Amino acid sequence: MLRSMTKKSTTLLNLTAVVVLVTLLYLLEINKNSFGMAVSILQKSVILSIVAVSMNLLNGFTGLFSLGQAGFMAIGAYITAIFSISSDTIDSVYYTSGLAPWLMSFKLGLDVFPSAIRILFGLLLGGVVAGLFAALIGIPVLRLKSDYLAIATLGFSEIIRAILSSPQMDQITNGSYGLKNIPGFAIESDFLPVGTGSLLVPFAIAALCITFMVMLIKSSYGRAFMAIREDGVAAEAMGINLLKHKELSFIVSSFMTAIAGGLLAMFMRSIDARTFQISMTYDILLIVVIGGLGSITGSILSAFLVTASKEWWLRFFDQPLITGGITIPLFRTGFRMVVFSVLLMVVVLFFRRGLMGNREFSWSALLSWPKRMPKAKKGANKRG
């Protein structure tokens, strides 16, 4: 009965959900002062959801394993930061060696455009540069066994970090001092309430990025990616050019990861190379694995759940806990991350399908959930 839910009613539900979401986000962002924590968690979650989905595109749908997320994010973050920091404050940011003259004149040239355009330019340029790096790494590495991609991208990520903070890059990345005074998401205008855009802007960009990736997965190219994941030899025998398609997937994934990196720079307002350590890549992997390899909605859901638990709900793990005058010994700085790594291992070892497996969210599944529960397995077989 519910399975026969019409296309019309699904569209209606989707539309309603979007309207409700936008209204909620708007109400939250204009009352940022009272909901500071929620706003910041939502910002970070939605940014990480882009990275998680793009990791899933590569890992869950194409069967390739890149561990370069932190590096690609760093590229996006630095490029976005350089182009979005206002030219007026740039000297105070690069207070040691100043910004390289060629870059400065380029920046000044861009100043004829409004700041939103400059930021967008930075985000896109970050994505394009990351995509180029991905293409270059991909050509030698993607011909080989997929293992090498993991190690090559991990190496790349560490190198990027080292280069960003090296003294030779002082005039571009401000070396080990990092960049600050990066503008946030809020749109500054006399006609809009303060805080407008803090949530709607990152959510809108994330929606665009994720929609693109979903449309890609559902296209003929997406099917080709999945065929490669299932069996590379057979895919090749079906006329699919392995290298080309692996490159495509890797480039799109890296592009999106860099966009998310740019957004992260705007979220954090100040960045330095230490932000983009390997542990950041591992954090993303945690999100993807918990959400379920091969499920887009799983990755998104997991990005919000993991971020909220980590930054908010489970914060208390890091505080000393005193009950009835007795200090519980385990609770102190770092315990939270231990709990998360144990959680990752538990999911990897015992719940390999994660929250969603390779299924996707659907209204009919949600609405029929209470009834379906006991027979879930049967239903799945029938559909399969």
Add this chain to the structure above:
Amino acid sequence: MTSTTIIQHILTGISLGGAYALIAIGYTLVYGILLLINFAHSDIFMMAGYFMVFAMAVMPWPIAIPLVIAVTIFLGVVIEKAAYKPLRAAPRMSIMISSIGVSYLLQNLATYLFSALPKGYPTISPLKRVFQIGSVSASLVTFLTPVLTLILVFILMYLINHTKLGMAMRAVSKDYDTAKLMGIKINQIISVTFVIGSAMAAIGSILYFTDRMSVTPFSGTLPGLKCFVAAVLGGIGSVPGAVLGGFIIGISETFLTAMGYSTYSDAFTFLLLILILIFRPTGLIGETVTDKV
């Protein structure tokens, strides 16, 4: 550069290379048998560093060293049994993710237990004794590392090529399924592999950290990455290959650092990886494998 400083750098490079070689052996053995990049190996190496810090706080070095090796071996085997063994039948990506999970866990555990601040590495005084040969002076550890590495490698090669256990290891690495059918106890062979790999990592860790002076929860990552590259460079699966790769990377890194390009010495390792993957994916002394279709 004068000839004295060149000799000095070569010595340092060989010494660093020796430590890298020992760690690379762990990667190459595990990859040879399980086709797994054991991401946790670099953190086993890091943990061995911490074990030494705590062991030396309460006991003299002749007791501390064997104890640390034993504890590291224990850690390696426990990781294999807990995190890899349950996934034997799972897709290869799952076990790779599991190894990353272990790496993440060990790093976070170390941060939690020992804090993220660097801990001073204890001085093993005889290793630090400075020798003077002509105008070149270096501590004992510099001379000892390559010698010890070569001795260990020869023992290991003997074990692999001339004992029954070694024959079983080679068989598993050549053809996992057939070896299993022939009645080789796969799990036992895998455990032995982890014992050897972890022992080498523990010894490598002592030699490496004695020159570095401090340990942090992340001090395993970059050396680990380099050692994996060393294993690929020499030819993954091959022990002499890993040793050759370790020495090449150790020496080139030392020279680049001496010339003032320490930032780029890491980039160089990565460049080596890309180059070897383009021109000789099977490594310098690895053998070609044809995939069966």
Add this chain to the structure above:
Amino acid sequence: MDNSASTVLALRDVTMQFGGVVAVDNLSLEVRRGEIVALIGPNGAGKTTVFNVVTGVYAPTNGQVSFGNQVIAKNSPQGKMQKLYAGQNKGVYKGSVQPTPDQITKKGIARTFQNIRLFKNMTVFENVLIAKHMNMKAGFFAAVFRLNAKEEKNMRAESLALLDMLGLADLKDEIANNLPYGKQRRLEIARALATKPELLLLDEPAAGMNPQETEALTDFIHQIKNDFNLTILMIEHHMNLVMDISDRIYVIDFGELIATGTPEEVQNNPAVIAAYLGVDE
């Protein structure tokens, strides 16, 4: 009869050597338009290696493969192999043509695999639909933004029509891995046909089938050969099937051609009997 005009596939002096092991030794064979040709031989004779050479999985060590009047693979011993080479006709074939398997498929050669290689977690329909990807005209962005809706619709319609023709339409939404064995074999052939090949290579299509299933397969192969205007080269161990269906047979042992001819000729050839049964010299 003018052979060359109707030759679809021709192997000339093909040698495939792995390290010191010669898997295919100076093999020449020919498949003419509209024929069903069988390649038989004991286990390990190098039959699948021949398929892998034809489909570009391996580059031959020496020799030449042509499809129609186009050379699709050519090689002579290179690098280390120059010293190691143990075959014949070294230096006869100048230059090197080494296509990738997807290029071969695009030229019109499709294959199935000895151990079925379906896209296991995808549906029957998707398995077939994949084959349409290689001829898609729309570029990457056009495909992602659905600017090729009409093309996509055609791809789907063609795939559905194919499944219908081969009696798999009612299974189209099944996950490939859940199909019974015989159907999986059939789906693999359907998937190969979806690439619209001129030449179809079947690697042990009847492996693991009982006599009834094998008989059904015989009819099926005849049916597709006529319906799709195919030329077929197949590797097979079921002798009934081979004798029943083939126009000509090539027999290889240890990579070498030991006999060729019609089923009757091959059946009575002493060398073939020796290879299969073993004979005291």
